[in-house]
Amino acid sequence: MTLEGRFDEDAGVVRVGADARQRYHDARGYGYPLEGNEIALAPVEAAHLLYRGDLEAVVDDGDRLAFRDLLAREPGTDFGVRFLVYADLRSRGFYLSPAAEPWVTDPPDGDFAVFPRGKGPGDGEVAYALRVIGERTDIPAAALEESVLAVVDEESEITYFDVNPREPTGSSATIDSVRGVDADLLADRVVVWEPPADLYETAFYGQPLEGREYDRPTLQCSLLEAAHLAERGVLDLESSVVRERGRAVEGERFDRRLRVYETLRGRGVVPKTGYKFGADFRTYADVDSVDNLGHSELLIRVLSGDHVFEPRDLALDVRLAHGVRKTMVFALVDGESVEWWSLERLTP
Amino acid sequence: MTLEGRFDEDAGVVRVGADARQRYHDARGYGYPLEGNEIALAPVEAAHLLYRGDLEAVVDDGDRLAFRDLLAREPGTDFGVRFLVYADLRSRGFYLSPAAEPWVTDPPDGDFAVFPRGKGPGDGEVAYALRVIGERTDIPAAALEESVLAVVDEESEITYFDVNPREPTGSSATIDSVRGVDADLLADRVVVWEPPADLYETAFYGQPLEGREYDRPTLQCSLLEAAHLAERGVLDLESSVVRERGRAVEGERFDRRLRVYETLRGRGVVPKTGYKFGADFRTYADVDSVDNLGHSELLIRVLSGDHVFEPRDLALDVRLAHGVRKTMVFALVDGESVEWWSLERLTP
Numbered sequence: 001m002t003l004e005g006r007f008d009e010d011a012g013v014v015r016v017g018a019d020a021r022q023r024y025h026d027a028r029g030y031g032y033p034l035e036g037n038e039i040a041l042a043p044v045e046a047a048h049l050l051y052r053g054d055l056e057a058v059v060d061d062g063d064r065l066a067f068r069d070l071l072a073r074e075p076g077t078d079f080g081v082r083f084l085v086y087a088d089l090r091s092r093g094f095y096l097s098p099a100a101e102p103w104v105t106d107p108p109d110g111d112f113a114v115f116p117r118g119k120g121p122g123d124g125e126v127a128y129a130l131r132v133i134g135e136r137t138d139i140p141a142a143a144l145e146e147s148v149l150a151v152v153d154e155e156s157e158i159t160y161f162d163v164n165p166r167e168p169t170g171s172s173a174t175i176d177s178v179r180g181v182d183a184d185l186l187a188d189r190v191v192v193w194e195p196p197a198d199l200y201e202t203a204f205y206g207q208p209l210e211g212r213e214y215d216r217p218t219l220q221c222s223l224l225e226a227a228h229l230a231e232r233g234v235l236d237l238e239s240s241v242v243r244e245r246g247r248a249v250e251g252e253r254f255d256r257r258l259r260v261y262e263t264l265r266g267r268g269v270v271p272k273t274g275y276k277f278g279a280d281f282r283t284y285a286d287v288d289s290v291d292n293l294g295h296s297e298l299l300i301r302v303l304s305g306d307h308v309f310e311p312r313d314l315a316l317d318v319r320l321a322h323g324v325r326k327t328m329v330f331a332l333v334d335g336e337s338v339e340w341w342s343l344e345r346l347t348p
Numbered sequence: 349m350t351l352e353g354r355f356d357e358d359a360g361v362v363r364v365g366a367d368a369r370q371r372y373h374d375a376r377g378y379g380y381p382l383e384g385n386e387i388a389l390a391p392v393e394a395a396h397l398l399y400r401g402d403l404e405a406v407v408d409d410g411d412r413l414a415f416r417d418l419l420a421r422e423p424g425t426d427f428g429v430r431f432l433v434y435a436d437l438r439s440r441g442f443y444l445s446p447a448a449e450p451w452v453t454d455p456p457d458g459d460f461a462v463f464p465r466g467k468g469p470g471d472g473e474v475a476y477a478l479r480v481i482g483e484r485t486d487i488p489a490a491a492l493e494e495s496v497l498a499v500v501d502e503e504s505e506i507t508y509f510d511v512n513p514r515e516p517t518g519s520s521a522t523i524d525s526v527r528g529v530d531a532d533l534l535a536d537r538v539v540v541w542e543p544p545a546d547l548y549e550t551a552f553y554g555q556p557l558e559g560r561e562y563d564r565p566t567l568q569c570s571l572l573e574a575a576h577l578a579e580r581g582v583l584d585l586e587s588s589v590v591r592e593r594g595r596a597v598e599g600e601r602f603d604r605r606l607r608v609y610e611t612l613r614g615r616g617v618v619p620k621t622g623y624k625f626g627a628d629f630r631t632y633a634d635v636d637s638v639d640n641l642g643h644s645e646l647l648i649r650v651l652s653g654d655h656v657f658e659p660r661d662l663a664l665d666v667r668l669a670h671g672v673r674k675t676m677v678f679a680l681v682d683g684e685s686v687e688w689w690s691l692e693r694l695t696p
Contacts (some may be wrong), residue, residue: 068541072532078536134536135623136598153623154537154570155555184420186428188482195414196533207503218443222502250484275483275501278664316626 002053005046007060014046014058024049029095029120032102042098043079044086047071049323051087074314078132081152081196082111085132088158090152092348095120097272099129110147114348128162133311144341148348156218159315160346166342168298170269170285175203175234183226183235185242188249190226192219192235204270204287205229222273223249224261253302256333257281260302263338274299277320279328298329298342305334318343350401353394355408362394362406363387373398377443380450390446391422392434399435426480429500430459433480436498436506440696443468447477458495462696476510480657489655489680492689496696499659507663507693514677514690516646518617518633523551523582531574533590536597538574540567540583552618552635554578570621571597572609601650604681605629606649611686622647625668627676646690647674648672653682657670666691 004024005014016024016031017038024030024039030049031041041049043296046264049055050067065073071080089096089112096114097103103121104113108129116127126189129147133139135154175198183192192199192206199205199219221229222245230239246254257280264271264283269280282296299321319326324343332339351371353362364372364379365386372378372387379387387395388415397403398415405412413421421429437444437460444462445451451469452461456477464475477495481487485503497509525545533538540547540554543612547553547567569577571594594602595664605628612619612631619629630644646667669676670693680687 022662068539071534071539080537117441134597136536136601151623154572154621156537156557156568157555157621157624159624182551186419187426188484189428189504191416191419200639207505209504218502224502249482253484262566272501273483273505275499275660275663276505276507276667278660280660312623312626312628315623316664316668319624319626320664320671323668323671 002056005058013040085150139309160347172287180236190221196218260331353406361388433498461560487657510694520635528584538569543567
């Protein structure tokens with residue numbers, strides 16, 4: 001016997017009686033129990049049962065709603081995408097519930113609470129909070145949370161991203177014992193004509209210019225590296241002049257990148273340009289010598305704290321990082337503070 | 349005997365006499381001949397000869413300039429990066445000249461004219477115009493030209509991009525004989541419950557929703573596809589209502605994307621979402637049946653005609669496209685008109 005549900009407008013749920021409790025709640029993790037034998041289903045759960053033919057209809061104030069009608073009825077802009085993700089995770093064999101009481105005790109922030117494989121709503125263990133958006137919905141950087149983000153694209157394909165706070169740390173060498181090294185400030189870079197060997201070879205500042213018919217390899221440094229080194233008196237340049245040049249080249253982006261650069265160096269991480277990967281930095285966590293250099297581990301994009309992401313750009317950054325076996329990290333700069341978030345693709 | 353040059357402020361060139369003409373101009377393609385035995389060198393050419401030790405110094409108003417001094421002396425913001433690119437192409441065995449008279453007759457727009465491998469300035473054949481920028485210099489989309497773009501990053505590594513106008517064309521099937529198909533407009537997509545088979549299978553509109561216990565596969569269409577189909581009366585929806593929904597979701601980006609979508613369809617090209625590649629569209633040029641689908645050939649990013657690129661984002665888009673064996677195309681929309689540019693990585 002197929003069951004029917006009844007829409008309860010006040011509570012915003014679909015109530016089902018008969019043996020729904022045992023068939024849908026106990027056995028298959030839908031909804032939550034009400035008094036008597038009834039259960040309450042979130043609209044997305046009811047839609048899924050309709051979709052699968054487990055519910056025959058949902059009665060709403062005299063109208064008999066089929067799946068199609070329930071889909072078109074729901075107010076709010078994200079019912080369709082939430083349904084698609086709910087259906088996708090169900091088809092992958094996971095239990096998930098709306099991230100709300102009384103489906104879940106002490107629910108996480110998000111659209112759904114997803115349970116570990118093999119566990120259900122009653123087992124009291126949430127694997128992760130899940131947020132669902134369409135590919136054309138903006139995401140303010142300030143709204144990033146530790147969660148999984150499901151992005152539903154225009155042909156209803158779903159991409160999952162694992163979003164985590166990610167503090168870069170490292171153990172790289174610093175350059176303390178050198179002062180007053182001669183350098184020339186050019187329009188958008190700095191040239192160090194007779195650098196002490198350790199500057200590049202141990203502390204990995206700059207890049208040697210090739211092809212010189214001289215004994216000591218000339219180094220060129222970025223304006224960021226030079227501003228940092230000038231501030232510490234390592235280079236014989238006024239750091240304020242270097243910073244001014246940086247701002248002339250790229251405006252306030254320079255100050256944000258410098259804040260991130262200095263924070264990373266302070267943590268023993270070496271940042272170099274990420275240009276070829278479309279990022280601001282590629283970073284090396286444990287540099288003791290340029291001869292022993294492994295691959296950089298992170299790609300970092302520096303953004304203002306009030307940045308708003310288009311999901312399409314997240315997909316791009318994460319996919320490229322994945323393709324070169326690095327992790328994508330976004331550094332959100334708000335004045336002096338930096339917040340770090342890693343995004344990685346996830347297959348649930 | 350090493351030669352010296354003499355800076356001619358008025359002409360902005362470095363003049364060299366003795367046997368410079370035969371050694372540097374005739375034999376190695378530097379500069380242009382003056383009366384007598386002298387040649388004139390652009391500062392970047394003189395810097396290269398100093399760098400290689402072929403010129404001992406450049407005398408400037410009593411001062412003897414070495415390479416270092418010439419580099420630091422030059423006004424303008426791009427001498428350093430132009431030098432680096434000049435040196436790179438020379439080291440790869442190419443001849444190149446400033447894109448100006450009298451180095452080159454009828455010079456192209458750009459910083460340099462690069463000659464085909466094995467040919468020099470005197471052979472009268474330019475392979476391409478070359479423009480040079482640093483990675484932190486913005487590029488207005490309106491300034492794109494058929495040329496090679498050399499981007500010098502913060503550690504003086506150079507990436508070359510081939511920039512070409514690129515009109516997409518195709519031969520894909522259209523859907524002409526169908527009218528008034530029933531469809532529901534959801535918040536950010538359209539569902540077609542009983543689609544005629546050709547809509548998807550031949551003309552490749554929409555995407556079937558999986559898992560239905562029905563005979564006919566339900567199709568979901570993007571708002572763009574639906575606006576296009578509604579406009580033609582294929583779907584029984586008001587196209588103005590669909591467009592309004594599109595704008596509610598993503599503002600004026602919707603109208604730009606719709607213009608590009610309709611232009612592509614008009615040319616027999618099938619655009620589908622490019623979300624997973626971080627693009628607006630992936631396109632198929634010759635679709636006759638969904639069973640025979642090859643790989644999409646282009647990734648298209650839709651931008652306003654007044655967009656300003658950061659070179660870092662060009663690197664990202666082009667690198668990702670290359671990694672998935674597709675070509676990156678930028679569609680610049682200005683009202684009704686669309687301008688198409690492809691960017692591909694180039695190894696000179």
